[in-house]
Amino acid sequence: MAGVENIGPMIRRLRQERGWSQSDLARKLNDAAGGSPTLDRQHVYRWETGRRTPRDWLPFLAAVFRVDVETLERATAAGRTAATPPVPTVADFLPEGDPFAPLATREGRRIGASTVADLNGRVHGLRLADDVVYGRDLIGRALRELRAAVTLYRESTFTDETGRQLLQGIGELAQIAGWIASDAGQHEDAERIYRLGLSAAHQAGDATLAGNLLGSLAYQTANMGDPLEAVAMAQAAADGAGEAPPRARALYLDRVAWAHTQAGQAQPAMRALGEAGEAITEHTDGTEEPGYLYWVSPDELKVMEARVYTELHRPLRAVPRLRDVLGQYDATHARELALYLSWLAVALADANEPEEAAATADRMIRMSADVASDRTDGRAAVVLKRLEDFRDVPEVASLLEEFPAA
Incomplete structure (x- = not known):
């Protein structure tokens, strides 16, 4: 035709x-x-x-x-x-219109480098808070910070360079605020926040930040929406990041791997994991990396590998990696520790070790009891459902009796 x-x-x-x-x-x-x-x-x-x-x-x-x-x-x-x-690009996932376009005729106090530094400090403080305070307990503060930053941009005057830095700050703030909103179970709000941040990063000309935001949206979409759309998002983030630093590329490829996994595409997932592992070992050329990449490490890649192997029902690969990471993980990060334990419990069940799976699940559920996170709530339900297959095992039966609601 x-x-x-x-x-x-x-x-x-x-x-x-x-x-x-x-x-x-x-x-x-x-x-x-x-x-x-x-x-x-x-x-x-x-x-x-x-x-x-x-x-x-x-x-x-x-x-x-x-x-x-x-x-x-x-x-x-x-x-x-x-x-x-x-093939989709980052631009395909921008919000409709331009959230910052009506701000061209600003009137207000003039701001400069000190204001940008203050915003960056608050963004980093929110990131650190997210390590120990979680979704439903942190969402109010995150949304207040984001509203204040956007209002600052709208109502102030500044040089082009200060404006660019403000947009970068808003983009970084939107990434962590979107993550917190998703952790609070507010997934539609999280998507809107990610897209707002994506627009800010795009206008600031920061391809690395745009990739981080689109990758975050892809991660949520893989878990809560259409995995095939998540694959397109994650791949667009990786393709559009330009000369991103190694740890950023590793993070984007990690999200590509996860999206493929949720879509049931095992070989592309494994291929992306291999590429992420290669990226994390590359040497930088001395260029300073963005601060928001502080948590991306070989150990975190091991966790993602183990999660992929768990979802693909390959427990012999998943269990050793999870045990290795959990053996040295910071116990003050209760949410992440509980999430990693949840994947270990499922992998142990797949390995036909129901007694150990039950003990791991018990530890995970008790640890997350006071964690205000939709993520841990969801994973507890997944773990207990998986253990239903072993209800005739006394340790499992005892666990399911104690936590019937999940």
């Missing part, structure tokens, strides 16, 4: 010609269908990037665009014969 426009590019072109956002088109389609909203901007995004086909929505697309449905059908057929969908 040479010469026929594919359906994805056609939808994008028709939408943009009318000045509509992806959300606008989704809303108009819902109205045309005459029912409760079933589409959102992510559906439109998937159509435009060739990851989904509209199929049943073609008549409604024809109605809102005022084109013949036959034209859309031919474009759909052309899309089915296309070789591959376009």
